[in-house]
Structures are given as structure tokens and as C-alpha cells.
Amino acid sequence: MIQVNDIYKTYKIKDKYGNKSTLNAVNGVSFTLKENTSYSLVGQSGSGKSTLAKLLVFVEKSTEGEIFIDGENLSLLSKDQIRKKRSNFQMVMQDAKSSLNPKYTVFESISEPLLIFEKLSKNQLNHRVMNLLNMVELPQELTERYPHQLSGGQLKRICIARAIALNPKLIVFDEAVSGLDVTVRKKILELLIRLRKKLSATYLFITHDIDVALFLSKNVFVMKDGVIVEYNQNANDFSSFKHEYSKLLIKSLPPVYPSQNNNLKVNII
Amino acid sequence: MKNVLEIKDLSLWVKKTGIQILKNISFGIERGEVVGIIGESGSGKSMTCMAILQLLNKRIFNINGNVIFNNSDLMKMGKEKLKIIGKDISLVMQNPMTAFNPTLRIGTQITETIRVHNKMSGKQAYEMGIEALEKVHLNRTKELMHSYPHMLSGGMLQRIMLAITLMLEPKIVIADEATTALDVNTQAMVLEHFCQMKKNNISLIVVTHDFGVIAKLADYVIVMKDGEIVEQANVFDIFDRPNHEYTKQLLDARILTGGR
């Protein structure tokens, strides 16, 4: 169980005249994520959703507030202690290509977390990596390829394999499918759903697309300006959202079907 | 109605490798019509735009075919003549950050663009610029004119880009993934501006990978795959009776929940 208690992240910024001010990227967020459940978090760029993701996997340290994983307060730990706990919380970042070391082969990239956290023989390591490739539905011939020789969808799968390698308790997907082609996007989304059945963990999907959020989970958080404005625990359809901002996000979605009226309505928000 | 722009048998090869990027692309666009080109990465949809605008380096690419605008073939035109035509065909790109010069104020860039195309004083151009920004419903226009590109968000810059485009009164606007990098609600705003353009009888070529954008704007849809047009038809026909397997796949992948 992951429990987040009133966390804040404040950045110090300087404007063009050198005046200092502060920006609250995450402005007091609390929630509890249950085991073996998936959650979605929707927000625009600038809503603080990516910062929140970074706080959850301790890439950045929260200015205030606590994060508990299975009852243990991780906010009190030092940098090195956190490092030893990293097998518990993993993140898949938005841009798959740039989140893989260009000088590493697929095998090296996937095996890296295993090498750090587990003492495995060469055979065991090989076996585990092949297993992971199977999990993310990639052919085993790819192991010796480099990132620039792979397609966007394949790269994404490798990032996912890296994240699930250590059987973490929490996996955060930051914009898991944005920037992918539609058909690839659908395949990755379906993979995520299959993966969820095989691998028990807490999943948090962060996205700007409320449609994707709804597709992946029934528990949807809506975030705006560093605050969670709505938590919809029973998000079956668009109409179950109550907050004004959530409704605006839904209204802004491009239409599913063309209509003559829609084309001519000029309505600037 | 007669086509404003007509593309006939456009083909494109990379000279060095001999790889064909576009294969016999032909379509036409009428006045005030919106043609949507949809395809995934590598389908050659952006290359088609570049070829239409004569922006491809002829030393790297072999280009065949005709691009007919106002009864003249752009492919056979010299650089000087193309400059004049340039005012009639505008391009809106995906990343507005790179379309602006980062070292100049927005105002300077707008007034300069105006003065390249029209003879007028700086002050007149400035007022015209403000007017143009107001036309796309931007607030605090004076502040905007004084800011640098990095101070504004992508959505804001894209709307300024549209303001500049509209100001030049083009006959055809080519939007190459113009809303891809934007948030859902900024995208909605930008799409509304495109709708307005359409109302003003400007022809639009919308290049996208998103059927939502197509549904919102297009009258006529071209589906591209691997440098070829696999299907082209009226929007309603595409949505109701897609013929090609690939079109069906794309349409299918588009709807995740549909709001359920």
C-alpha cells in the first residue's frame, strides 16, 4: 500500500529581472494507493503531474510531506538508503528513446537493474531477461540491437521490461503512450492491461488524455495546478465526472465522429 | 468547383539510396475545403507537404509530378516566382518553438513579417499585428508583442503563429501536425481557429495522425501508408464505410473508451 501524505514540491525560480519567487508544482497532495490496483491521473501540462510522478519514485525529493510504502516512511531516508529501496518503485518515462542509454544493447538495458539488485549467474540472468522479453512480447532476436535500430513501440516495451524486472510494488507510467502512433498506442495499452493480470503491483498511469485514463483504470484522479481536484473512484464513463475542470477536459476531446454542426461552431474557451 | 491546388502523380526518391518515399500521390483541393491527410510516422505525410511547398533539397531528392496552383506548376517555377506564391500558401508546423526566432520579441517578428509583404510604416505594422492577435482571441496583446518566444507556452505560440498566418491572407494553409504537441484544451482552441479559417474560405490541408482532428475539421480524407495513398474519400464515407484494412485499423485504434 502506498500512502502519500500532503506532499509539496516548491521550486525557486528567477524571472528575467532576477526577482526570486516560488512555484508550487505540487501543492499539497494526499492519497492512498491500494495493492494490486491501478489508478490513473489526468492533468494538463503544467498541472504538476510529472513532478508528482518524480516525487513518487524519489527522483526528486518533496519539499514537505511524507510518502509511505507498506507503512514505511521513505521520506526520512537518506539518498543512499533510498537507492537500496529502488526495487520497490519504478517509473516508465514518456520518451522511450531518450530514456535508454544509446550505447547499451537491449540486453544490457534490461539486465542493468537485475545486475544491481540481484546476484545472478550468467545463465540465470539470461533466463530472466528472456522471460522479461516474453512478458513485454518482444522477440528474443532483438537482444543485441541498439536503441537507434528499434521502433518507438519496441523501445517503449524495453522501458516497460526494465521497470518490471525487479517486481516492484509501485510502477508509475508517465505519459505511457503519448507520442506513439495510434495503432502502436493501442497495442501498448493492451499490453499494459495483459501485464496487469500477470504481475501484481500498484499501477499509476499518468496521462493528459482522459480517454486513456479511463481505458486503463476505474480510479481516476484529476489534477490541476498542483492540486487533485477530483478523485473518481467509479469512473465508468465520462458522465461520472463531477468537477468543472474534468468536464472541460472531456469537452475538449476531439470528436469521435464528424458532424457538420461541429465543424462550423466557433467557440473560443 | 475548380480545384485551387492540384497535385498530380507526385513521386519522390532519395537520390543516394534510391529509396522511394512517395508513390504517385494525386489529389486536389477546392476553395474553402479541408483535406485531411492521415497516416502514421513514416507514411510520408510530412514529405508530401514539403514537396508541395517546394521545400525539399533537389540535390538530395528526385521529385516527379506536378503541383498546380492557379494554373501554374510550382515544380517548374524559379525561386523568385515561388516567393510571390509563398504568400498564398502558408505552413503551420508542429513545433512552434522552432518556428520563431528565440532572440527577437514576438512583436518584432510579427511587424517584420507584415512589412516584408506590405509597404507600411513600423507603427502601422504594429497596429496591424495587434489586430491580428485580437482576431485569434488572444488577450493582453501588448504584453504579448513585448515578450520573447521562450516566455510563452507552446499553445500560445501556436496561436500567434496562426495569427501571423491569417494576417497574410493566404489561400491555402498547410498544417503539419499543428496540434500534436498541444494539450487537449489548447488543441480544442487551435482547432476552432482552423474552423474559422475554413469559414473564411481558406483551403486547408491538415496533416495528422489523429482521427479526432480529422473528424473535427476535414471534408475529405486521404489515408497514407508507406508513401502511398491507400484510400481517399469523403469524411463520412471514411468513418462509415472504410474500405481499406489499414483505415479500419486506424479507426479502430482511435477509439479507446469513447466515453463508454
Next chain:
Amino acid sequence: MFRDIIKNTQAMVGLTILLIIFIFALFAPYLAQNDPVDVNPVLKFKEPSSNYPLGTDNLGRCVYSRLIHGARYSLFIAIPILFSLAFISIILGTITAYYGGLFDKILNVICNIFMAFPPLIIVLSLVGSLGQGMINIAVSVVISMWVWFVRVIRSYVLEEKNKQYVISARISGCSDFRIILKHIMPNTMPQIIVYFSTGISGIILMISGFAFLGIGIEKGLPEWGAMLSDGKSNLYSNPQLLIYPGVCILLTAAGFNLFGEALRDIISKEEG
């Protein structure tokens, strides 16, 4: 990458020049016919002959032998300088860029102070206080140049450090040491190699320049810069005494530059 180097004409031209110079430097005692410092006033300003392939200079020394031995001085001073510069700058640049903080700020101030003076002035004053000698000049060049190299490597590492794969390595549990060694280093190394291979020509020119001014290298040693300086008094009667060492300096510097620039092209192509 090696295949790309072989295919690239510019790189191969540079490499060939360097190889020839290296062979000359390594086997100088065997290739040179005469003792480069053997003074023989009777034989001064001789025409080229089978004994003296390029003739003799104003003190009757064999020009050909001096040139070949000169390659030793140029390379064997420049290369240790380069290695010490590389050692200092890679360690300092990487650590300050990666950790940032107070140490980085202090180093920045030191860099700014050093960079306020041209290297020439620093070397002049250091050699002045340390005295003549090859080791002294090498030490002074290192002291005058290290900040420039640290700065550049720091900027490479800073750029690399902010890339997403470093963050993702951290998420996977890599320690700072592992991130630096296994992720940042391999990715900055090509650029660093390019920078150093173009930088070495600067160092060679600098040493020759100092030798020309009579700083660092003892009088009479067959260093190219010193040979230039010796030759300048006979500029009108025997211009070849200036031309030979000049061409040698030019070729060495050009060799390193050609190779370095070609390497840069190859690497940027690989990345793009």
C-alpha cells in the same frame, strides 16, 4: 566507428600524416644520419648532399637530422601534457558537473580567474619563476590550460547528465559511481576524444611558439620552434631553414586537426 574512420578520406589523410610523424619520432636515432646537435662551423650552409639530405644550418648541423629529432620534442612534450590535462579535466569536470553544489561554484570562480589571463602570460611568469627546462614548460602549460579543458568537459557532462537515460538509470538503482562510469563516461567519451585530438595541435603550436621565443627549451636543442627562431637571422640568404621546420609544425598540427575534425563529423553523423 573504425570502419567509418577508414572510409573517411579526411580522417585517413590526417591519420597518415600523424603515423609518419610518429614513426619519425619513435625511430629518430635510426633514421637520422647525423647527430642533431653536432656543431661543425666548417660545414655551415651546405647544399643538400648524400651526407646531409637537406643541407646544414648556420652552425653546420644536419637539418634533416634535426627535423627528425624535432618530431620527438614536439610529440613527447605535447602528449604527456595532453594526458595530464585529460586526467585532471576529466576527473574535475565530471565530478563538479555531476554533483554541482559548493565545490562546483568554487571551481567556477577559480576557472574564471585563470581564464581572465591568456595562457601565454601564465606560462611566461611560471617559466620565469621555475626556470628553463622541458619539464618546467610542460608543467606550466598544464597549469595554464587545465581550466579550459575542465570547462569544456564540465559542459559535456552537464549536457549528458540531464538526459533522461541518466534519470532512468537512477530509477533502476544505479549508484552515482556507476552512473558516471557506465552511463555518462561512455556517452561523453567520443566528444572528449575529439576535443583532445584537436586540442593537441594547439598545444604543439604553443610549445613551438614558446621555443621560438626562447622560453622553456634550452638553446641548441632541435625543437622545431627553436629551429625557426635560429633560422630567422638568415631569412634572406637561407629561407629554407625557416621553411622546413615551419612545414613540419604545420603538418603535425594539420594532421591532428584533420583527424579530430573528421572524427567529429563521424560522431555527429552517428548521433544524428
